[in-house]
Amino acid sequence: MTLSSMNPGDVATIVSIHTDEALHQRLLAMGFRVGKHIELIRKARFSGPLQVRIGTTDILLRKIEAEKIMVQA
């Protein structure tokens, strides 16, 4: 499933990242690496951004970007 379909409180493992290179680099630097645990903290209203936690870092990203990240519960 994709990161965007997770619910608040869910924890999953990153399986793959399908983005262009610029976004991929940024995600890597933020700690998005295959095999890492990721927790969905909350979603903003009106299909706004998602707040996720990887390790010690909390990150905001838009739904459209979260759809490109595959995770496994």
Add this chain to the structure above:
Amino acid sequence: MKKIALLGMPNTGKSTLFNRLTGSASRVGNWPGITVELLSGKILLGSEMVEIIDLPGIYDMHGFSEDEQVVRHFLHDNVPDLALIILNATQIERQLSLLLQLKQFNLNMIVLLNMADEAKKLGITIDAAKMSAAMGIPIFLLSAKYGSGYPEALQAITKTLRYSTPGMPETLRSQLEQDEHIEHEMARILQQSVQIPARLSDNLTTRLDSFMLHPWLGLPIFFGIMYLLFQAIFFFGQPLQAGVNETFGWLREAAIAPLLSSLPAALQGLLLDGVYNGIATVAAFVPLIVLFFLFMAIVEDTGYLSRAAFLMDALMSRMGLDGRSFVMLLMGFGCNVPALMGTRVMRSRSLRLLSMLVIPFSLCSARLQVFVFISAALFSPKAAPLVLFSLYLFSFASAILTAMLFKRFYPNSEPFVLELPPYRFPTLRQMVMRGWHEVYQFLHRASKFIVAGVVLVWLLTNLPTSAAPASADTWAGILGAWLHPLFAPIGITPDLTIALIFGFVAKEIVIGSLAVIYGLSGQALSGAMALQLDWVQAYSFMLFTLIYTPCLTTIATLRKESNSAGFMWFSIAWSLALAWLLSFAFYQVARALGY
């Protein structure tokens, strides 16, 4: 002189460390290979002067963002004698990747693990000596905010600088793609020297966020905070601004005017009403900018700005902007100038430019003065508040329309992937430093331009010398008459056109200029305007005043912040065109309806 470059990811406290190192002795300057200006400062280390350069925060040495390119080009053309790498100790597990990338460049470097105090609170233990041995780089733990560990680090920097620098290999670019290797290296070093508790214990942030980012309460709290901020800037700013104006007025009467009294009248006017008033205009902005950035430092450094982005993004992304643009747009209702400067938090240039195009439509406090005066003069006490409210609506509508129209010309290249830092409170030192730096940059960048503009408008409204000031015989009057075919269809008389020319300098002087033009002031001026104008003309004039270029200071700030005269001209042209079109539509429709 030896150069030290500060390098690190965003949110590592790099700027705090820079301020601690350089104190207030910093300046902005240009560097070979890059087009953006960087902050640098010269300090005495040991027995020699060294220059410290604050590079933009980057996530990745091979990233694609503008900041990442700036850092690469800077390092390529200005190899520093020492690179100080600042990492956030609480996020060491992911920030190590940047360090490993940098290590391949063979730079002379020292690593500072900042926010050691926070890491300790979170239960993260880092063995700096072990890590140092594993990486072969000197590594120190410190807190730039509170200063612990700082003397030791400074000593190491001084010592390291005595050795010569190995050059940077030309094969830099070819070495860049080595993520695989970095991944393993990271795991090895982390395992040896870092312990992170399984569950983080930062309850305060989690608890605060459950309110601040609450699905229903989040937005009302956000607007409440914005309202308070806005009120605070007004509450403290207006008396301060009035104080500065009074001081300059007093100085003028008491010292400057008597000093110049022996000069010919025209030269006196030029120096007093042109040059001196220009300087006073610049000075009047200083208290507003200091206050604005004191409060912005709180909003930004506490981490609330990222929360605002989270809350407002759904709406703003449709306009090609993000939540941070919205905060600046709101702040623009106080004063456009610091709001434009505040867009610097956005690291994508196109996002910044689009925000800067939109902000000048915010109905600032100077324009409000004009509207309060005119609506009181021409509308009943019952209608006047509605008139003001409608102008606020037009202000928002112009901003939204502009963003929607131009968003495709400023496609946002930066992905919206933001870090949400834990809540922190900035120290007073950090806040004051921020205010000081911003004022310094404002004075440095905008003052000459503003003074020149004020002088130009003085010349237009006072020459030729045979004409009465601001009358139809001056160049401004001639220009007004010449522009009449353009302004007649929107109901603006040649008299009012002269006031609009004054309004280019600052909206604060529009009413004053009307007083000069009509030769009346206060109640008498209100009466005269009510006799000569009807409400449709007055409203059209207010609409035009609302939308066209707010003031010279805004123009100067636009030019300096965008680093592009073309962008400045575009902003001026678009706001004039939109002002004319809206006033035209309003005036013609109102007249057609028989008003």
